[in-house]
Amino acid sequence: MIIGMKKISLYLSLVFAGLFTTACHEDFEDWAQPQSFAEPKAISISGLTASALGTDINLNTDAEAVKVLNLSQVALPEGIVLEGLRMKVTPDGTDGSTSQQLNALAADGTFSRADLQQAVVDFFGPRPTARKIAAHVLLDGVVNGQAALIDAGNIVLSLIPKAPVIAPAYYLIGGPNDWAASAASKPLKFQHSGKDVYEDPVFSIVFDAAAEGDTWFAIGDDESCDAIGAGDWTKLFGIVGGDNEAKSGSLDYRYNLGGDNTFKVAAGAKKIKVVINMLDRTFEVTPVSISDAYYLIGGPGNWDSSKNQKFTHSDKDVFDDPVFTYVFEGSGSDMWFAFGDDEAIDAVGDNVWNKLFGTTGASEDLSGTFKRRYDLDGDHSFHVDGTAKFYRFSVNMLTGEYTITPLSFDPIIYFIGATDGWANPDQKLVLTDESGIYTGYVYCADPNGWGNCFKFQKVAGDWGTEINTGHMTGGMTGGVGLHDGDTNFEIKDGEGVYYMTLNMGAMTLSAIKVEKMGIIGDFNGWGGDVEMTWNATDYCFEATGAGVNANGWKFRVNADWAINLGSNDSTEPSAILTDLVANGKNIGVAGTTIKLYPTRKTSDKIYCTVE
Numbered sequence: 001m002i003i004g005m006k007k008i009s010l011y012l013s014l015v016f017a018g019l020f021t022t023a024c025h026e027d028f029e030d031w032a033q034p035q036s037f038a039e040p041k042a043i044s045i046s047g048l049t050a051s052a053l054g055t056d057i058n059l060n061t062d063a064e065a066v067k068v069l070n071l072s073q074v075a076l077p078e079g080i081v082l083e084g085l086r087m088k089v090t091p092d093g094t095d096g097s098t099s100q101q102l103n104a105l106a107a108d109g110t111f112s113r114a115d116l117q118q119a120v121v122d123f124f125g126p127r128p129t130a131r132k133i134a135a136h137v138l139l140d141g142v143v144n145g146q147a148a149l150i151d152a153g154n155i156v157l158s159l160i161p162k163a164p165v166i167a168p169a170y171y172l173i174g175g176p177n178d179w180a181a182s183a184a185s186k187p188l189k190f191q192h193s194g195k196d197v198y199e200d201p202v203f204s205i206v207f208d209a210a211a212e213g214d215t216w217f218a219i220g221d222d223e224s225c226d227a228i229g230a231g232d233w234t235k236l237f238g239i240v241g242g243d244n245e246a247k248s249g250s251l252d253y254r255y256n257l258g259g260d261n262t263f264k265v266a267a268g269a270k271k272i273k274v275v276i277n278m279l280d281r282t283f284e285v286t287p288v289s290i291s292d293a294y295y296l297i298g299g300p301g302n303w304d305s306s307k308n309q310k311f312t313h314s315d316k317d318v319f320d321d322p323v324f325t326y327v328f329e330g331s332g333s334d335m336w337f338a339f340g341d342d343e344a345i346d347a348v349g350d351n352v353w354n355k356l357f358g359t360t361g362a363s364e365d366l367s368g369t370f371k372r373r374y375d376l377d378g379d380h381s382f383h384v385d386g387t388a389k390f391y392r393f394s395v396n397m398l399t400g401e402y403t404i405t406p407l408s409f410d411p412i413i414y415f416i417g418a419t420d421g422w423a424n425p426d427q428k429l430v431l432t433d434e435s436g437i438y439t440g441y442v443y444c445a446d447p448n449g450w451g452n453c454f455k456f457q458k459v460a461g462d463w464g465t466e467i468n469t470g471h472m473t474g475g476m477t478g479g480v481g482l483h484d485g486d487t488n489f490e491i492k493d494g495e496g497v498y499y500m501t502l503n504m505g506a507m508t509l510s511a512i513k514v515e516k517m518g519i520i521g522d523f524n525g526w527g528g529d530v531e532m533t534w535n536a537t538d539y540c541f542e543a544t545g546a547g548v549n550a551n552g553w554k555f556r557v558n559a560d561w562a563i564n565l566g567s568n569d570s571t572e573p574s575a576i577l578t579d580l581v582a583n584g585k586n587i588g589v590a591g592t593t594i595k596l597y598p599t600r601k602t603s604d605k606i607y608c609t610v611e
Contacts, residue, residue: 042138042151047074048082050109050137052155056130059117060162066116068157069109069137077143082107082150084140091123092132092156098123117161126163126279127198133157166197166278167221173228173236174217174262175272176208183220183228190219190276201279206288206398209269216244217263219251219276219283238262239283248284251276271319271398290318290397291341297348297356298381299337300328305349311339311395312506314475322398323473327407327435327505331386336363338373338381339395357395358382359402366404370395390435392505394473409504410458412604413438413467417454417488419445425460427539428600429502432582436505439582441514441598441606442498443539444491452495453488456502467502474508497534497541497598499563514557517541519594521553521586529559532596541596548594548610552586555596555608565598565606580606 050069057068069087076082085104090096100122102115124131137152172188173179182188190203209215220228224235233254238261240250245264254260265272269287276283296309311324326339340348344355354373358380361368366384373379384391388406395402409431416425419442429440446452458465468487469476476482476489479498483490489509491498497514518529523546532541557563566584567576576589580596591610598606 042149043141044151044153045074045076045141048072048150048152050135050152050155052135052157056158056160057116058160059113059120060128060160061113063113065105065110066113067108067110068116068159069135069155071107071109071152080141080143082139083142083147084138085109086138087111087135088138089119089133089135089157092134094134096134116159120159120161124161125196125198126161127196128160128163128165130158130160133159163198163279164281166201167223168197170203170219170221170276170278171225172205172207172217172274173220173225175215176210180228183225186222186225190274198279202275202277204273204275204399206271206273209265209272209287210267213267215265215267215269215272218254218260219263219274233260247286249282251281251283273398273400286400288398290322291343292318294324294339294341294395294397295345296326296328296337296339296393297345299335300331303348305345307342307345311393312474312508314508315477316475319398321475323394323396325392325394325474325506327390327392329390329435330384330388330406333386335384335386336381337383337393338379339393344372353379368402369400370402371400390505392436392507394507407436407505409434409436409438413502413504414457414460415440415442415454416457417444418448418450418452419443419454421448425457426601428604429456429500430600430604436503438500438502438504440500440600442500443496443534443536443599444498445495445536451483451488452491453483453486454491455488467504472507472509474503474506476509478510479513480509480511499557512557512563516558517596517598518556518559519543519546519548519553520556521548522551523547523549523553529556532594535595538595539597539599539601541598543594545592546594547592548587548590550588550590552588554584554586555580565596577610578603578605578607580608 049072052069053067057066059066085107087102088099089102090099100119102111102119104111120131120133123133135155135157137155139150139152140147141150170190171186173183175188177187188205188207190205192203193200218236218238220236227235236254237251238254238257239246240252240257242259242261244262245266263285265285265287271288273286273288274283294311295307297303301309309326311326313324314321338356338358340356347355356373357370358373358376359365359368359370359382360376363381363383382404384404390407392405392407411431413429414425415427415429416422427442429438432439444452444454456467458467469482469489470487479491479493480489481492493513498511499514501510516529517532519532520526520529530543530546532543535542555565564583565580567587568579568581568584576587589610593611594608596608600606
């Protein structure tokens with residue numbers, strides 16, 4: 001308590017001297033050194049007040065110290081020294097709950113530019129516009145080693161943080177296009193998240209390399225593109241240092257560089273990816289090559305070069321569709337994995353592991369970007385806890401992005417479309433494999449002339465659960481494709497019944513038209529098919545006079561055993577016809593009139609009747 005008594009003693013002596021009055025402000029916890037005793041109230045010296053500089057203070061300077069306030073001059077008793085000038089700063093107009101203390105570098109009101117910059121960025125972000133900060137100015141009055149807290153009043157500072165101007169849009173100039181023409185039409189625009197550019201200053205683009213020879217390009221915003229129209233090329237961005245083929249580095253305006261400093265990618269690349277950070281003015285240039293195949297290594301499999309965990313891909317060109325997908329089963333415990341192309345997996349066989357791809361972020365991140373291990377500072381393997389039933393791992397080899405999705409699947413997916421006027425989602429696909437594979441028969445027609453289109457719903461009648469063409473990142477094959485102008489699936493092979501396979505793990509859809517539904521069995525020596533007729537009113541295939549017997553028979557599609565229906569494994573006679581399954585057992589029921597109901601329209605199961 002001795003120190004506290006000294007401070008109180010000084011306070012009383014100053015008051016008796018008539019120099020001080022008790023301030024109207026709250027108690028403070030920002031003495032020069034932490035104390036364990038109750039603090040006295042701040043006191044004021046008559047005439048000693050702080051005042052802010054009358055102009056916006058631009059922190060875009062190389063100076064380490066910036067003057068932000070003045071202290072009025074006042075005569076002090078002999079021996080009293082003012083020390084420890086500091087500010088308690090908050091965003092102007094707030095309740096002060098968010099505050100920082102900034103300590104002056106000198107008694108003349110100069111503070112660290114870095115501290116001021118950090119405070120403004122913490123409060124408002126780095127946008128280079130004037131920001132108002134409320135500052136409560138404090139200092140210590142010291143005499144003979146004793147100190148009292150002095151209140152110099154409240155001021156408001158106007159500070160402009162140091163940051164470059166970031167345009168809302170940037171464009172690639174040159175590259176595969178004519179320089180002047182590309183500046184005028186701006187066909188190659190960098191992509192952006194849409195957030196405030198000072199919260200997300202990163203822009204990216206993937207574009208075709210020049211058809212022949214090296215690819216040369218620069219980067220510009222709207223102002224620099226417009227300037228080119230007037231013959232001024234100096235407002236484009238170029239490479240700091242002038243190494244045209246640098247894959248990363250800093251960029252700046254040409255007028256600051258004193259030359260073109262144009263970007264160059266040597267001949268041989270098919271695509272080029274450019275990422276720019278316009279807050280710190282840095283860039284990365286990556287020639288893009290995409291292999292025909294990629295493989296998971298680790299995870300549910302071994303860390304070896306066997307290539308038995310191959311990603312699925314659509315039948316499109318890999319540059320038209322750069323997304324590859326692999327679905328694997330969870331193990332119930334931690335799972336670590338990486339992926340690679342043929343070259344990388346073959347290298348593992350030679351005990352070279354750095355050609356594999358790893359995440360640029362944390363191993364546990366379920367989405368992010370990836371690079372070759374040799375471009376990272378370690379393995380950077382991907383990791384999941386293994387508790388999900390299945391996981392879908394999707395990689396975009398053009399953008400270098402990945403997504404890991406824990407999967408769980410509903411037992412039924414509902415079909416809705418033009419067939420029933422987009423009103424009755426009562427035809428169904430069912431989950432036949434827990435990895436996300438749904439199969440079923442669907443009648444597709446266009447009675448209203450709207451186009452033979454459809455979608456799926458996870459919950460019948462709920463459009464918030466729809467599955468459309470935008471979800472099919474793995475592609476569509478067979479008689480189904482994309483309907484122009486919207487996200488509907490479209491039947492390409494005309495009205496009819498289709499056997500559909502919807503893979504919600506790999507996000508693919510295929511449709512095979514049932515050109516013929518046939519009955520084959522012991523009754524005809526398993527030597528041909530009795531063809532059935534489709535009844536569009538009752539949603540069933542019909543056959544009369546078939547004469548099937550109890551020695552066994554089945555249904556099959558298009559006179560081929562690839563798609564067939566038989567009875568389930570039940571020994572209950574009543575269940576033999578009420579739950580038909582793919583590749584099931586022979587049906588041992590005799591009759592001549594047979595009706596097959598394949599679409600699950602009135603039941604969750606495929607069934608038939610025999611009379």
